[in-house]
Amino acid sequence: MNDQTATPKNESGKAAEEHKVSFWAFIGQALHLAFTYRLLASLVALALLVQIAFNLLMPLSYRYIFDNAILNKDMGLLAMLLGILAVGFLLNAGAGLMQDYGTATIGSRVSKSLQEKMFSNLQKQSTDFFSKTPQADIIACFGPDVMAIETALVRGLPSFCMRLVTIVTSLTLLFVIEWRLAMVALLLMPMIAFAPKPFGPRARKFGRSRDDLQSGNAGMVQENLLNHLTIRTFNLSKYREQQFGDRLTRLQEDDFKANFFTSMIGRSTNVAAGFLQIGVLGVGAVLAVMGFLTTGLLIAFIGLLLNIGGATDNLTQAIPLLVQGMNSYSRIQKLLGAQAALPDSPTAKVLPAIQENLKLQGVEFAYQPDHPILRGVDIEIPAGKTVAIVGGSGSGKSTVLSLLMRLYDPNKGKILLDNVDLRDATEASLRAQTSVVLQNTALFDTSIAENIRMGRLDATDDEIVAAAKDAGIHDLIETFPDGYQSVVGSQGGSLSGGQRQRIAIARALLRNPRILFLDEATSALDAHTEAEIGATLDAISADWTVVSVTHRFTHITNYDLIIVMEKGLVVESGTHEELLAKDGRYAMLWRKQSGFTITDDGKASISVERLRGIPFLSECSDEVLLKLSKSLVSESFAAGKPVFEEGEPGSKFYIVARGKLENYVKLEGDKETPLGMLDDGDYFGEMALIRPVPRTWSVRAVVDSTCISLDRQQFMELMDADPKLKEAVTSTAYERAAEWTQAIMEAADA
Ligand SMILES: Nc1ncnc2c1ncn2[C@@H]1O[C@H](COP(=O)(O)OP(=O)(O)OP(=O)(O)O)[C@@H](O)[C@H]1O
Structure with missing residues (x-):
């Protein structure tokens, strides 16, 4: 049994299902993950609020500094305002520190907990799960994917929340301090929302495809490491390099598109924000000239607007981190959501040691x-x-x-x-x-x-x-x-x-x-x-x-x-x-395996009696069979090595003395289609004894195997000595060729 390949059909190990998470659903999940650590997450939230407040305080203070303190030359008021700003600044710096501490702790804990859960769920999976899920995908969940979620939590999410609240509150304040200008800003605002629209889905699509290709490439590297001997001995290096090169080319294309469209999200938002600022500045300046606004108010207004611009800029930097986290979260959820194979029933009892x-x-x-x-x-x-x-x-x-x-x-x-x-x-x-x-x-x-x-x-x-x-x-x-x-x-x-x-x-x-x-x-x-x-x-x-x-x-x-x-x-x-x-099936199989001798150094030979068990040799005289047994050569094939390949001119007949070999044909280009297995006592390739026709299928050792082979040249000499032999081998060879042709046709149909 190969424990890698089994596939249950019943409830055990239901294949993992794709968990697609939307952006906003991911924000909700990320907040949920962060608030698993309630105290820390609350501290971070408080730290964010303090920083938002300071960011609003700054532009608002401009109005009083210009209109009241500077214009009225009121040093006392100026000192008080600057003092308030200094205290605010210190609080803001402390809050930043608290945020960094909180998010770093939450990030590392979430990463640890996700890895623990994934590892634990992996232990419960069926062989079906492991045969269907590429190893590289699983490994990626524990490496880049967990890192991406950690980054989303540590940098993306706090920044996203803070900037979003900053934008909303700044906008509200704009209305409070000058509603006409705020209306202008509001009218232009949809530009910011719509500008990145064409790029978001593409960034996600190519990002996902890039991640899949990346994990596929990691899988190929892993496969290369495991099969390095086969690659070297079969001289497959160039072929594998070419395959890897093709994959890299596709990765490069998708990587470029993912990066480009992700950058375009930020770029388009910035351009739209720039338009907004220029528009508002123009209208505001006209209003100020017309006497509808004081200079301080206009400066405060522009300060808030710059706040919105800065926040939008930061928001666009946070979004790619969240998008990356979202994709990784989908893959991690897929792993976490894979159903355990055959869990114990709630009423399951402990089995006593076997007695009967x-x-x-x-x-x-x-x-x-x-x-x-x-x-x-x-x-x-x-x-x-x-x-x-x-x-x-x-x-x-x-x-x-x-x-x-x-x-x-x-x-x-x-x-x-x-x-x-x-x-x-x-x-x-x-x-x-x-x-x-x-x-x-x-x-x-x-x-x-x-x-x-x-x-x-x-x-x-x-x-x-x-x-x-x-x-x-x-x-x-x-x-x-x-x-x-x-x-x-x-x-x-x-x-x-x-x-x-x-x-x-x-x-x-x-x-x-x-x-x-x-x-x-x-x-x-x-x-x-x-x-x-x-x-x-x-x-x-x-x-x-x-x-x-x-x-x-x-x-x-x-x-x-x-x-x-x-x-x-x-x-x-x-x-x-x-x-x-x-004298039934077992006896038949026993006879098939009997009659071989294998020496300590791995050389195989076959008895005359056993040779007679091969149908086309059954009528031969002892003398011919003895001669035949002396012409046989022992050949060893390491696991994975071909005995012969489709298309090669056939020159030898083989009897498996020990081992396991597989027959296959290449259909539809290079796709290998298995035809069957050969093990101890099976024989193949008899057509090669009568004529040098090309092989119509390939044979390869599955485990280290030893065969006994007979060359056509030597067999010819024996056939000359025994004409019945030629007749028997010819009819067997054609019968079996017909059987194989049938098998190949069935394989092609399948
Ligand atoms: N995971 C799997 N998914 C689908 N089919 C499978 C799976 N494992 C085995 N099979 C199929 O089930 C059949 C029986 O396989 P099984 O491994 O039990 O046979 P076996 O008698 O042990 O064979 P062998 O001696 O070649 O190992 C085969 O046709 C095989 O292709």
């Missing part, structure tokens, strides 16, 4: 409507027994395991632990008695000791060492310079696959689970390591209930029960011997 069994009862399940995956499955896993689930690729084995681990709930039927429906149990009580080892375990970028401790957080150092010993990794850890404190690197990259898997097993063991789930836990490892780890698991899990999903049968021959699945149904079950005796 774990059961699937009439289980039906689909990831997507109309695509049933499990179609009525009944399985009983007795407590303390070892149970393997096997079957063809895509038969639903990992899905069964996911349901047993309650990563999803069934659409129909029940999963019961000692007859308690998992839906009626608390998640914690299920997790407490289960442990899991997956095919590719990602480790945390911390010490080996901490990685093992994740199995049980209160484990002592001695218990960690004991678990490592049981997992057969202790001696190796001791050879590292920092021993258990050695840091494993991102995703455990400084360790081999086998070492990582052993650490994952130590982690699982530390939990001392009653139930151990294994999902292809060892199949990505080389044969030698797989055998060793398999033996370790057998030895240590004797008292546990073990459920192992595997496609390799050699390690499950001693299991208490083997369940065989096909197309979402259980088709057979029993012990290894019982199933072989039945």
Whole structure:
């Protein structure tokens, strides 16, 4: 099971929904966030009021300074007015300090609280959420988005509120001191409101698109880091650079437009404010000349008007910060609004430790409507027994395991632990008695000791060492310079696959689970390591209930029960011997996997008897098959490496000795369309044995794989020795070519 890809179809992990927030709704939300810290927010509000009052006091004082103090040469009045201004100034400075302190504290607290909430909600999400939400988007929420909201709260919101109130109060005062001039100002005022109108929506549109592109680019960088080996070995550097370059070009365009239109909001408002001031000044000067206004009144009026101009200017600087905060808030809300996967029901009870069994009862399940995956499955896993689930690729084995681990709930039927429906149990009580080892375990970028401790957080150092010993990794850890404190690197990259898997097993063991789930836990490892780890698991899990999903049968021959699945149904079950005796699907798969030998250095060979199991070789004499087996060559393919690619001239036939490979074709340009999986015992490419036609599909290793190959040249010689062989291989090759063509056509239709 790949824990990145599962997608629940039921209530678990509803995909996060887009939360679009309008500008004014965001202002409301931002005020709400700020007033979570009531005292601090009230202090900031008070500080803003003091500053607004001072800003009004200044221009109003001009009237009295000019008309009363200066014109009447009244030094006493002048001193008093200047004194009041000085006190006001000090209060204003103190209020500014208080505002800075308050907003900085609120900003940092809101940022911390948002990150805590997002992180906590992330822990509850389903695999569906993680497979559908780009990682870079999630990471951006914790970085630039939180920063943008903090900036909006610390700088944008206070400035916006203060300037807005300043504009309204200044306007009111304009009416009080000279209504005729105020009417002129009011008539011109709509210009300020309408001037930025054409630019706002565009600034938002391109801003959002720029942010999306930016987080997409971050995702691509992240992907490059993870896949740097594939990029280098496949010589994809130029291709990736070009892809990134294209994205940057789009980003550059949208970035330019976002910045330009955002600036235009401010610029157009300023230009309109300038017109307003010139208009009012002109009319005011005429009124003053005509004797309708005193000079002091006109100066006070212009002071207030400049106040409005300055406030408008500041407002236009605050708006982009708020717009940015608003976009970020939408993304953060999307993350916060994502529904937790399968929350405990209010009546959920604590599961006691398993005594009897774990059961699937009439289980039906689909990831997507109309695509049933499990179609009525009944399985009983007795407590303390070892149970393997096997079957063809895509038969639903990992899905069964996911349901047993309650990563999803069934659409129909029940999963019961000692007859308690998992839906009626608390998640914690299920997790407490289960442990899991997956095919590719990602480790945390911390010490080996901490990685093992994740199995049980209160484990002592001695218990960690004991678990490592049981997992057969202790001696190796001791050879590292920092021993258990050695840091494993991102995703455990400084360790081999086998070492990582052993650490994952130590982690699982530390939990001392009653139930151990294994999902292809060892199949990505080389044969030698797989055998060793398999033996370790057998030895240590004797008292546990073990459920192992595997496609390799050699390690499950001693299991208490083997369940065989096909197309979402259980088709057979029993012990290894019982199933072989039945000579059904299991026996067929067993024969397919048998007859291969893999040496410690990874070289594969195949027995003559096994070669005879390949239909077109079934009629060959022992002598021909012996010759054939000697002509075969062992070839290894690292995970991700191609065996051959569509269009290449075919020259070899392959038998998979060990591993997993995928077939695909490229349809509609470069889009890869999967055709199927190949694993131990499967064979492919027989057309290449009879003629050098180009390959019609590609094959690539999914995990490190070993194949046995046969070259056409050598096969020709054998065919000369046995004419029946040529006939058999030709008819098989054409039959299978027809099957593949059909598969490709179906894939194209799909
Ligand atoms: N998250 C998902 N969303 C949609 N379909 C899925 C998802 N996970 C698995 N499937 C589909 O469900 C089917 C069963 O998958 P599952 O992984 O259970 O099979 P499997 O028997 O374990 O196969 P394999 O041996 O290849 O791992 C497959 O067709 C697969 O494509």
